[in-house]
Amino acid sequence: MEPYCRIYMSSAKGKPVVARAPGRVNLIGDHTDYTGGLVLPMAIDRYTTVAGQALDGAIRLTSEQMHEPLALNLPVADAANVMPAWGRYVAGVANEMGCTVGIEGSVTTTIPIGAGLSSSAALEVATALALGSTLSVTELAQLCRRAEHVATGVPCGIMDQLTSAAGVDGHALLIDCHTLDIEPIALPNNMQVVVQWVAARTLVGSAYADRVAQCAQAEKEIGPLRLASVADTNQIADAVVRARALHVVSENERVRQAAECLQAGDVQGFGLLMNESHESLRSNFAVSTEQMDNAVKQAQALPGVYGARMTGGGFGGCMVMVADSDARLPENDNTWRVRAVGGAAIVS
Numbered sequence: 001m002e003p004y005c006r007i008y009m010s011s012a013k014g015k016p017v018v019a020r021a022p023g024r025v026n027l028i029g030d031h032t033d034y035t036g037g038l039v040l041p042m043a044i045d046r047y048t049t050v051a052g053q054a055l056d057g058a059i060r061l062t063s064e065q066m067h068e069p070l071a072l073n074l075p076v077a078d079a080a081n082v083m084p085a086w087g088r089y090v091a092g093v094a095n096e097m098g099c100t101v102g103i104e105g106s107v108t109t110t111i112p113i114g115a116g117l118s119s120s121a122a123l124e125v126a127t128a129l130a131l132g133s134t135l136s137v138t139e140l141a142q143l144c145r146r147a148e149h150v151a152t153g154v155p156c157g158i159m160d161q162l163t164s165a166a167g168v169d170g171h172a173l174l175i176d177c178h179t180l181d182i183e184p185i186a187l188p189n190n191m192q193v194v195v196q197w198v199a200a201r202t203l204v205g206s207a208y209a210d211r212v213a214q215c216a217q218a219e220k221e222i223g224p225l226r227l228a229s230v231a232d233t234n235q236i237a238d239a240v241v242r243a244r245a246l247h248v249v250s251e252n253e254r255v256r257q258a259a260e261c262l263q264a265g266d267v268q269g270f271g272l273l274m275n276e277s278h279e280s281l282r283s284n285f286a287v288s289t290e291q292m293d294n295a296v297k298q299a300q301a302l303p304g305v306y307g308a309r310m311t312g313g314g315f316g317g318c319m320v321m322v323a324d325s326d327a328r329l330p331e332n333d334n335t336w337r338v339r340a341v342g343g344a345a346i347v348s
């Protein structure tokens with residue numbers, strides 16, 4: 001049976017709720033989710049927490065990180081134009097849920113904002129739980145994805161919201177973004193996962209939507225990319241669209257192989273696939289930056305590092321490295337070891 005997120009009845013006025021949702025790092029499989037492909041992310045031990053009590057007809061939230069508080073009357077007429085801008089995610093979720101009872105309280109996060117570690121998805125998922133969502137993890141993720149589309153106009157896939165909702169302690173998640181089947185894959189003890197912040201980024205106004213459109217164009221010519229072979233992509237007339245499709249098709253295959261490597265404890269093989277993934281995101285999909293390529297190259301050369309790549313949507317953001325568990329990698333404000341954790345929940 002599909003797991004259900006724990007329930008908070010928002011009608012139980014006066015009773016405080018604390019909902020917490022993790023960020024995520026994607027180990028491999030980027031720009032595959034919105035064509036129904038494969039991804040292999042994990043929820044990480046960095047969280048967004050929404051805490052408060054039910055409030056009739058309104059949402060009032062302060063944010064430790066974003067300074068400007070949010071005050072909204074429900075229902076919200078236009079989530080995309082709510083100010084301050086961080087409140088758009090909250091408004092989008094409240095609208096999708098059709099809430100008439102809101103919340104009064106606060107938002108805090110330990111997920112770096114604008115780093116490509118899904119701080120926005122975590123805010124959406126934590127908000128939905130705090131507002132009393134009783135949906136299954138899959139439905140919750142779908143609702144939050146729709147909220148993000150409305151709030152930001154970015155036509156994102158399902159990976160971030162689903163990982164935040166469905167994370168499993170000590171496991172990466174092999175997600176088929178077509179069926180939404182999730183297979184937890186245990187992370188071997190002999191590897192560590194390290195994230196390094198490289199540059200701030202936002203997908204709003206980026207070329208993310210162009211990439212989604214280019215993949216749709218490729219699918220018009222050769223059918224669903226999740227079913228296509230590398231040979232099929234050769235039939236695509238336009239060289240740019242052909243390169244985008246080649247990335248997606250080859251990335252799906254790398255994810256399949258990477259999951260097998262993890263299951264076999266082959267961390268070295270896993271790292272090589274990560275390196276190949278970065279190269280394809282750089283050259284075929286053109287979502288990396290020079291700064292990111294340099295950081296990745298340096299990381300790949302470190303003793304004990306099996307593989308390194310950009311992670312998430314790109315155009316800046318973070319790099320992820322997989323290294324031997326004994327490797328001594330720098331730990332500082334920009335570089336930290338992450339642990340795979342369970343998904344979003346009401347914590348009190």
Ligand code: GLA
Nearest residue numbers: 030031156157158159312313
């Ligand atoms: C962003 C999107 C995801 C996914 C990644 C790239 O994080 O929100 O849906 O497309 O980029 O893999």
